[in-house]
Amino acid sequence: MNIIVCIKQVPETTEVRINPETNTLIRDGVKSIINPFDMYAIEEAVRLKERFGGKISVITMGPPQAEGALREAISMGADEGFLVCDRAFAGSDTWATSYTLSGAIRKVGAFDLIICGKQASDGDTAQVGPGIATHLDIPQVTYVKKIEEAGEKSMRVERMLEEGFEIIETPLPALITVVKEINEPRIPSLKGMMRAKSAKITMLGQKDLNLDTNKIGLCGSPTQVVKIFTPPQRQGGQILQGETAEIAKQLAALIKDEVN
Amino acid sequence: MDYLLTDEQKMIKELAHKIAEEKIRPVAAKYDLTEEFPWDVIKVAGESDMFGLFIPEEYGGMGVNVLNLCLATEEFSRACGGIAVCYAASALGTFPIVLFGNDQQKKKYLPDLAKGKKIAAFGLTEPEAGSDAAAIKTTAVKKGDHYVLNGMKHFITNGGDAETYTVVAMTDKNKGARGASAFIVEKGTPGFTFGKKEEKLGIRASSTRELIFNDCKIPAENLLAKEGMGFIVTMKTFDMSRPGVAAQALGIAQGALECAGKYSRQRVQFGKPISSFQGIQWMLADMATEVEAARALVYACARAIDAGCKDVGRDSAMAKLFASDVAMKVSTDAVQILGGYGYMKDYPAEKYMRDAKITQIYEGTNQIQRNIIGLQLIKDMAK
Numbered sequence: 001m002n003i004i005v006c007i008k009q010v011p012e013t014t015e016v017r018i019n020p021e022t023n024t025l026i027r028d029g030v031k032s033i034i035n036p037f038d039m040y041a042i043e044e045a046v047r048l049k050e051r052f053g054g055k056i057s058v059i060t061m062g063p064p065q066a067e068g069a070l071r072e073a074i075s076m077g078a079d080e081g082f083l084v085c086d087r088a089f090a091g092s093d094t095w096a097t098s099y100t101l102s103g104a105i106r107k108v109g110a111f112d113l114i115i116c117g118k119q120a121s122d123g124d125t126a127q128v129g130p131g132i133a134t135h136l137d138i139p140q141v142t143y144v145k146k147i148e149e150a151g152e153k154s155m156r157v158e159r160m161l162e163e164g165f166e167i168i169e170t171p172l173p174a175l176i177t178v179v180k181e182i183n184e185p186r187i188p189s190l191k192g193m194m195r196a197k198s199a200k201i202t203m204l205g206q207k208d209l210n211l212d213t214n215k216i217g218l219c220g221s222p223t224q225v226v227k228i229f230t231p232p233q234r235q236g237g238q239i240l241q242g243e244t245a246e247i248a249k250q251l252a253a254l255i256k257d258e259v260n
Numbered sequence: 261m262d263y264l265l266t267d268e269q270k271m272i273k274e275l276a277h278k279i280a281e282e283k284i285r286p287v288a289a290k291y292d293l294t295e296e297f298p299w300d301v302i303k304v305a306g307e308s309d310m311f312g313l314f315i316p317e318e319y320g321g322m323g324v325n326v327l328n329l330c331l332a333t334e335e336f337s338r339a340c341g342g343i344a345v346c347y348a349a350s351a352l353g354t355f356p357i358v359l360f361g362n363d364q365q366k367k368k369y370l371p372d373l374a375k376g377k378k379i380a381a382f383g384l385t386e387p388e389a390g391s392d393a394a395a396i397k398t399t400a401v402k403k404g405d406h407y408v409l410n411g412m413k414h415f416i417t418n419g420g421d422a423e424t425y426t427v428v429a430m431t432d433k434n435k436g437a438r439g440a441s442a443f444i445v446e447k448g449t450p451g452f453t454f455g456k457k458e459e460k461l462g463i464r465a466s467s468t469r470e471l472i473f474n475d476c477k478i479p480a481e482n483l484l485a486k487e488g489m490g491f492i493v494t495m496k497t498f499d500m501s502r503p504g505v506a507a508q509a510l511g512i513a514q515g516a517l518e519c520a521g522k523y524s525r526q527r528v529q530f531g532k533p534i535s536s537f538q539g540i541q542w543m544l545a546d547m548a549t550e551v552e553a554a555r556a557l558v559y560a561c562a563r564a565i566d567a568g569c570k571d572v573g574r575d576s577a578m579a580k581l582f583a584s585d586v587a588m589k590v591s592t593d594a595v596q597i598l599g600g601y602g603y604m605k606d607y608p609a610e611k612y613m614r615d616a617k618i619t620q621i622y623e624g625t626n627q628i629q630r631n632i633i634g635l636q637l638i639k640d641m642a643k
Contacts, residue, residue, distance in 0.1 A: 190309035193271050
């Protein structure tokens with residue numbers, strides 16, 4: 001089974017700071033890590049490879065230092081890394097990013113499965129995975145918590161939704177995004193780290209991908225960030241006390257007031 | 261201080277650090293309480309090639325390198341001295357095979373040990389043969405194509421949990437120390453059972469147990485080296501493994517120092533963090549200096565062994581002696597800095613102190629280390 005894993009390098013903090021003037025992330029002085037959700041994607045790919053054989057290609061789009069993320073993925077068991085990196089791609093929103101990544105995936109070659117983390121811990125949009133599937137015109141299954149069966153032509157997976165679970169069977173090739181319940185990412189081996197240190201990382205720029213220039217970078221990005229702000233914290237609410245019948249009466253009155 | 265580690269050594273340190281922080285620290289207090297064997301951590305360490313650091317590449321390891329082993333043991337011990345010793349004791353039990361095993365023995369035992377699928381233990385100590393190792397009573401009598409072992413070993417680290425044991429027994433009582441031989445004994449061999457599991461002050465995640473041999477028949481091919489070489493096997497093994505105990509002590513000291521440093525910056529008394537008081541700063545300064553001196557000695561000794569230097573007995577005795585005394589002092593001072601909280605189990609300081617004590621005792625008490633150093637000193641002076 002040939003698997004492509006798309007990963008993103010993110011700042012190692014849950015308290016992301018935003019530059020109020022440019023509305024972009026402040027990355028200075030913050031250590032970069034692989035997006036935690038993508039670690040589950042890498043681990044699941046390695047587990048599938050251990051079961052069925054094949055090859056794992058990891059792709060990331062980002063600045064040159066994102067190479068470190070690819071090497072870390074290789075130390076966990078991936079075979080090769082591709083860094084999609086070009087000034088022309090700067091300022092991409094999720095749509096342009098998924099378009100660019102889909103171009104890179106076509107370049108990398110035939111695949112049976114694409115795995116992404118459900119979302120990135122910095123942007124939290126959960127749009128790039130589905131976007132890639134759309135651009136490649138392949139089926140997508142999001143929020144996968146378990147791969148129940150994987151065959152040559154199809155795969156049965158369990159999705160985790162807010163209100164329960166769904167079992168979905170999808171033809172391959174397909175794209176899945178995974179949630180943290182799917183596995184526990186391994187610690188790399190020393191042999192893996194040594195292999196990763198000397199592994200070749202292939203750089204892919206606009207020249208290699210030859211994408212539609214109207215669909216990449218800032219001008220290919222329909223999203224306009226108008227304002228970024230922290231939503232006000234939820235207030236405490238009101239706790240009703242007393243006998244059940246009494247509370248029910250009070251509650252009904254409150255709802256009535258609210259409606260009026 | 262920069263110890264000019266190679267890229268590979270930095271990688272080993274980084275990986276061991278990751279295992280320590282993500283897998284060992286969160287479970288250290290649990291295993292200290294339950295005294296269960298930390299199989300989950302051992303599995304991770306095995307899959308990460310950590311057990312390969314004391315095994316040659318041709319037998320599935322990463323190459324024998326004492327400094328690498330010390331780096332891993334130090335990092336593990338920063339998080340838990342008990343879990344670290346489960347690892348280091350497997351190295352101790354494996355060294356006799358690495359150093360004296362023939363190709364057939366190495367092929368049979370080392371690949372599984374290199375992957376951590378099986379762990380090893382070294383069986384030397386007996387109730388009446390501690391520092392006086394020549395007083396061992398366990399016997400091995402050759403009968404045809406096998407040996408029959410009888411006797412009892414105690415205080416054996418990894419006892420009961422290890423699969424592969426290297427055991428020293430007397431093949432000729434009349435020859436004293438020269439009548440001892442070393443054998444490989446597999447768990448499950450008829451006549452080989454386990455006795456009392458000790459309850460300990462510290463390093464409680466590691467198992468310490470009796471090995472009982474009752475007409476235990478092992479194949480003659482399990483003899484390591486030749487008959488009568490048991491003590492040479494033991495001494496050469498200790499030369500390799502002693503820096504590991506020193507590294508364990510060093511890691512405990514480092515962990516205790518970090519614990520005290522962190523606490524001193526959080527704890528406010530008289531309106532200031534206690535780290536702003538000179539009394540605390542001087543304690544921390546002394547602790548840090550001693551830890552650094554211990555590290556320099558341990559690494560230097562490990563490097564000398566790796567470079568193939570002869571007569572490292574004195575150096576490794578010094579490293580073990582100094583690092584373990586530092587661990588005891590620094591961990592005691594860490595408890596002092598934490599004050600009343602340091603004495604309570606809610607904070608890790610008291611565990612470092614309990615874990616530190618054994619490093620002054622095992623693999624040769626510090627008094628025995630001083631004997632080794634003193635004897636060598638006088639010998640050198642007489643030259």
